[in-house]
Amino acid sequence: MSVSFDFTDDVALVTGASGALGSAVCTAFADAGATVAAADVVAPDDAPLDAERDRIDFYEGDFTNEDDVARVVSEVVDTHGGLDYLANIAGTWRGGTPIAETDAETFDFLFDVNLKTTFLASKHAIPHLRGGDGSASDDAPGDRRGAIVSVSARSSLEGGEGDALYRASKAGVRLLTESIAEEETGEVRANAVMPSVIDTPANREMMPDADHEKWVVPADIAETVLVLCSEAAGVTSGAAVPVYGEA
Numbered sequence: 001m002s003v004s005f006d007f008t009d010d011v012a013l014v015t016g017a018s019g020a021l022g023s024a025v026c027t028a029f030a031d032a033g034a035t036v037a038a039a040d041v042v043a044p045d046d047a048p049l050d051a052e053r054d055r056i057d058f059y060e061g062d063f064t065n066e067d068d069v070a071r072v073v074s075e076v077v078d079t080h081g082g083l084d085y086l087a088n089i090a091g092t093w094r095g096g097t098p099i100a101e102t103d104a105e106t107f108d109f110l111f112d113v114n115l116k117t118t119f120l121a122s123k124h125a126i127p128h129l130r131g132g133d134g135s136a137s138d139d140a141p142g143d144r145r146g147a148i149v150s151v152s153a154r155s156s157l158e159g160g161e162g163d164a165l166y167r168a169s170k171a172g173v174r175l176l177t178e179s180i181a182e183e184e185t186g187e188v189r190a191n192a193v194m195p196s197v198i199d200t201p202a203n204r205e206m207m208p209d210a211d212h213e214k215w216v217v218p219a220d221i222a223e224t225v226l227v228l229c230s231e232a233a234g235v236t237s238g239a240a241v242p243v244y245g246e247a
Contacts, residue, residue, distance in 0.1 A: 005226050007034035011080045012229070013073070015039050015063050015121050016090030018047035020200040021151070024218035025087050025225050030055040032226060037076040037083075039063065040090070063090055063117040066124075073124040083128040085229045088150035088173075090117040095163030107165050114169035115176070118150050122180055122190075130187045147229045150177050152192040154244050174240050181238030189237040191228045195221055196244035214246045 005028075012029045016022035017038035026038045026049060038044070039059045044051040051058040059075060061068040077083055091114045094106050129146030155163065156170035173192060180190035197203055199215035221243045227233055228241065 003223070003227075005032035005230055007032040007085075007226075007229075010034045010084040011037065011076065011082055012085040012087060013037040013039060013076055013083060013121070013125060014087045014089055015117060016088075017058070018042040018044050018049050019089065020048055020202070021195075021198060021218045021221060022087075022089040023047065023049035024222040025089055026056055027053075028219065028222035028226050029085075029087075034085075035080055037072075037080070039072050063121055064112040066120050069120040069124050073121075073128070077128050083125055084146060086121060086125040086129065086148045087225055087229075088118040088121055088148065090114075090121075091151050091170075093163070093166050095166055097162065099164050102165060110165045110169045111172070114166070115172040118173050118176060122148055122150075122176070126180070126184060126188055130184070146188040147233075148177070148180060148188060148190040149225045149228045150190070150192045152177070152194045152240055154194045154196040154242065156194065177240065178238045185237070189228075189233070191233070191236060191238065192240045193221060193224055193228070193243045194240050216243060216245045220245075 007029060012034045014022055014026050014036060017026050018040040022040065026036045029036045030053060034055065036056045037059055038049060038051060038056050039061055041062045043060060044058055059072045061072040063069050094110055150173050152174040153170035155167045156174055160167055177190050177192040184190065195216060197215050199212060199217045204212055224241060224243050228236065
């Protein structure tokens with residue numbers, strides 16, 4: 001059974017757009033007819049993102065910096081007339097050392113990139129995602145079409161050896177998502193996806209001996225992001241959805 005989405009006339013902001021998963025989410029939204037505001041601190045020149053294709057506009061900004069986030073969100077809303085969806089894809093991994101040997105800079109880095117970006121993007125997007133501001137919401141005020149999907153991680157569900165700060169930051173994303181869902185009940189839906197290892201060139205290079213066939217490709221995760229933004233998940237909010245297949 002094939003599945004298709006129609007996000008025509010909708011506007012989606014995607015953070016971390018120059019990465020493997022972010023670019024896949026941008027492509028999926030654009031293929032479904034949405035206007036995509038692709039945001040990243042990294043310009044798409046050497047990234048998988050095709051910023052030249054129809055319906056994708058790139059916005060350069062550091063989403064750990066609140067002034068940058070406010071500017072980008074304002075530019076997106078001013079240019080496109082509203083905002084319907086936010087995909088918090090920006091994130092990274094660091095690990096390899098136990099807590100007793102991990103420096104404080106690693107803590108700051110992981111919580112900035114994984115959790116602070118999600119917080120700041122959500123904070124500034126939520127007023128525009130509520131009924132009556134975005135294009136989709138204007139058509140049917142109060143139908144909860146405004147949606148946020150953020151990226152947590154399977155490893156956020158339990159402690160582990162060597163990457164405690166990554167796990168903690170991704171657990172923070174999950175709890176932040178649940179809190180937004182509670183605070184915005186009836187206005188904005190908020191859900192998270194939980195990948196394990198994503199099948200990217202960088203991960204294959206980092207783990208050459210792993211069973212890559214069990215890893216999930218970014219395009220498949222992007223489809224789940226679209227499901228959670230779509231009307232098919234209109235009664236789903238506060239969920240953390242596994243997207244790790246057999247990994």
